[in-house]
Amino acid sequence: MKPYENTILISDLDGTLIPRGGRVSQANRAAIERFVRGGGRFGVATGRTPEAAAGYVGELPITAPSIFFNGAMLYDWQKKSVLATRTLPGGDVWPRFAAQCLAHFPQACIEVYTADNCNIISDPANDDPRLPHEFYRYQHVQLVDVADTERTPWLKFFVSDEPARLAVLEEETKAFGIGALAHSFYSEANYYEYVAQGVSKGAMLEEIRRLPSCAGVRIVALGDYLNDNEMLAAADVGVASGNAHEGTKAAADVVGCRVEDDLVPWVLEHVLRDGL
CATH class of the missing domain: 3.40.50.1000 (HAD superfamily/HAD-like)
Known part of the structure; x- marks a missing residue:
């Protein structure tokens, strides 16, 4: 053996x-x-x-x-x-939440992960410094381009920002009611992520x-x-x-x-x- x-x-x-x-x-x-x-x-x-x-x-x-x-x-x-x-459940809840994040956290890098792509919906000026050193394709798109979650399900929603602003995002997550749909967590001090509940x-x-x-x-x-x-x-x-x-x-x-x-x-x- x-x-x-x-x-x-x-x-x-x-x-x-x-x-x-x-x-x-x-x-x-x-x-x-x-x-x-x-x-x-x-x-x-x-x-x-x-x-x-x-x-x-x-x-x-x-x-x-x-x-x-x-x-x-x-x-x-x-x-x-x-x-x-x-995949993340909730249909149009996620595009609506993403729109709020874009409005309330204008300095954040915000990414929508589908099974075959990383879609960055925030201003390219906010891109996470890690991106040029990664080994995968990503594309800058408008939120509307990925808003049809039935046609293109979201696996993960990702926000990178200063820790103090992510603490505010945590509170907004609760107020929006996302907690019933998603498991949200820190993967780094400046990375906050959402996957499906459970x-x-x-x-x-x-x-x-x-x-x-x-x-x-x-x-x-x-x-x-x-x-x-x-x-x-x-x-x-x-x-x-x-x-x-x-x-x-x-x-x-x-x-x-x-x-x-x-x-x-x-x-x-x-x-x-x-x-x-």
Whole structure:
């Protein structure tokens, strides 16, 4: 029997597998390859699209179902096929809420994610500085271009702004009644996101468990920020990186090394070897 049989290792990207602004280290890459050779299956869980993630992890042996759009999509990396999606409900509520955001937060970068595109509906002058460094297509459109949510369902709604203004957005979200339709959360201090109610990386991890090919597997999940908390709690072993948000450390079973010190080799040495 191989050492990692019946184990899935699923990792968040930024701040967990990849230092912000960096790439997957050679040490992490070698550890993932060793894990897969040893019978394990490796997957990723990210707020990014599959296309965006490919620029960072496309050369890794991704052999497990993987989570994208912070839980709104489950994807088979090897077959390049979508296994499941969870779209935002509510019809024209979302275009109306987006219009309010555009009016009330004129400095924000506001993005609408559909299954095949990132649509930026805010002024191009507000674009998030990360965009030119990403590995995916995005387009600047008018809100009216994506307002027909029946024809083009929204998977995720995203606002990037200063933390103080996002605190105001949280209050407006409650007043608008979006809470009944959406799970909203911070994925960074200056990123506030919306997916369908009940959608999270943790909920999609449970979908992975229900796949016939994953029945009875042990799942070890790695993360660093609040949008990872439910995934770490749902996993058999949740591991927070040493640089993780304090709330994420509290949600984890184990706190490992910092992202800069290569978390995957640490997990193979301290978690999978010791059988925690």
